[in-house]
Amino acid sequence: MLPADCSRRLVAELRDALDSCAQRQRQLERSLRVSRRLLRAWEPAETPVPEPTPGPETDEKVPSSAFTACSPSPQDLKELELLTQVLEKAVRVRKGISKAGGDKDPSVKSESLAASPATRASTRLRASGWTGSHASETKPPRGIRQTRVPAKDLSERRLVSVENPTSMGRGARAAKVEPRHRSQQIVPLAAPQAREVFTLKDKGILLQLPMAFRKAASQNSRLWAQLSSTHTSDSGDAATTAKNHFLQKMQTTSGWPSSRLSPAEVEAEVGRLRKACSLLRLRMGKELTADPKDWMQEYRCLLTLEGLQALVGQCLHRLQELRTAVVEQQLGPWPEGRLPRASSPCGGGADTIRSPPLLLYSSTQELQTLAALRLRVAMLNQQIHLEKVLMAELLPLVREQEPLGPPWLALCRAVHSLLCEGGERFLTILREDEPAD
């Protein structure tokens, strides 16, 4: 058994690690639910997917509203109205398009869709060819609905909401009667299973972002660009001098010497020095394992090692300075203790002033590799941190214990497993006894 304070610290560290994993898992699962839902057929779920029970941590927000089934008729009717209006507009626009011979709207498919009934089949084929097979997802179309499909696709393309019109099954069947611009057939008010479901796989290419959204998005990026350009042109402006003047005044009225480092700066620098330590250690390892073949290489190795030694000395010196700075800070009038840890979010800094940069990937495989590597790096970082903590706690225990009997050996074996094998494997210790005669 380990002593109480040691136990407490180690268990706390391991629990921290477990919790941060759990948090990532929760976030991933949220994203997974959303993505899966998008890839299923787009109709309101009659039976909402059961929500996995959230963990004991209370900051989980349960997106239960994501799975509410479609609401009863009043909303249906309202949506139907909206749908009707949009379809009417689509008809008008559609006429306009076919007259104008097509515009450079992103869906050049509108052109092909507008062409002739003959393309209906090809559209469907194209959609299915694109995605492989769709048979499993949509019901086999019946003859009459074949002609209805392109019109519906068209209307869907224009729709802001791709809510399945068939959701208004109850008394709102007029939605299906729309294609007045071309096929004059009256679509039979189909029985429920004739519903045509929308799947991203088949018809995703037909989606289009609503105009209002597009306008807002482009305005947004214009404004960010403006903001970024004014920011970069700010240097030397009257505003900057005024700011500096103000900051200086604040500093002088405080009564403290202006060279004080803030705790944030100290922490940042300690972080850099920690990184320095690991880089220096890595470099040392490289030099020590290298095999010098001639005097030049030998000399170079020696010089490098001595150089590394000097750098380590510099880092230690700097840490000493930081230590005194920290002590000075403690003497201030501020309340002791609790300081925030990560006070600047990732993404802070002047770089945030533009629309998010792009990360281009070319295949799912590539994306998966990228994500897997990120996780692996995060995991290794965590493992290294835990290793250091375990070393700091457990090695002294092994060193201190004098009695070298079986309990100590058991401890050694356990510590070895934890520190050298990540807790996965164990070694065997055999004691050589005198052979019994």
Place this chain on the structure above:
Amino acid sequence: MGRRRRRRVDPADAARALPEAIAVLTRTLPTGPSPETFRRAKFDRPEAAPALWRLLFCVLSPMPADGASPSLALEAQARSVKAALRFQGYPRRALAQLPDDGSQGGRELLLALAWLLARGPTLEQLLAQSRVRLGDEMPVCECESLASPGPAVPSVEADGCVDTRHLQWLMGKLRFRWRKLMASQQEQCALLGKIHSYTRGCHSDRSLGHLSVTETELLRDPEGGQQDTVLGACPPEASQPAFLPEIPAQGAAELELVVRELQALQEELQAAVEPRRAAWEARVGGHGPEWSASRRALQEAVRQDLVALQWAWERGGGLTQPHEPHRLVRTEAGAPEGRGLQATEVIEVLRSREACLEVVLGQLQGQCQQELARLVGTLPGLIWIPPPGR
């Protein structure tokens, strides 16, 4: 544009500019205090103080705006604001002397706000934090690795002594969680890939080409009542580590850790250098002038080498590591480059980082191995059989 205005600011302009500026501020700042609040705070009226404390709390803690974080009492917020300002190096003592209950201090808090705005791109950061992320974003830096997820809840069992077996069990549990995480992550990437390719050509912005999950969600459920699905959609990785002000100070402990590590490193280097230097000195002698020229050349080369190494930690990395999440965009292989960061590049960097970290971990484990062998080796009559697979 870069217009450099050198003319003096007209006082009349300035007088007009102030109310405008305050109006903009009230719209931009998180809790949206009214201009009247600012005015009252300027005169240090007590009724303005709580609003200012809350405002500073929102400004200083990078919490997501979706209200997922538990709301704290005014007193807790006030204490947290003081701590955060201290952390950033706020120079005035008067702030520390304000009562914790948040009943006073409007004027001082106004000064603090001004200080924050003057020091850095605070407004832009606030805007960037609260902006709606439309794309499927993936961070490209490592900042999120070790953040504590929430308030450090001391669990009940931790109060007693535990056995090493409990630790082993916890580590096994951790390994399992990572495996599960990896599997979920792969699935999510596969789904993302599908959504991106199914919506190819749909985006009005040509450079993006396809829709993101958020945008597709928008089309599926335009009613928008499901705020949480929009915000909960992707990114595949966590956006920001959750920050709650109760996390205890880590600074001093970390400093000591680093000092110890560097000291250990120093000892090892000394042990490596001394014999080599001695051996070298013994060999030197009796060489001609070309000797010293080559020596100088080597010295210079090593010096530059080490300077480059130093840059690696002082400037934060080799290639200018961008610090913000990037939007994932699926392209055809061989598409024109220059639009953004290529996944292949990031993969390269990550692989080398991975290799680096594996070496470090291996070194640490090796150190432990040696230490334990040394301690056990003092005992005669023991055979130490390492586990298979090593």
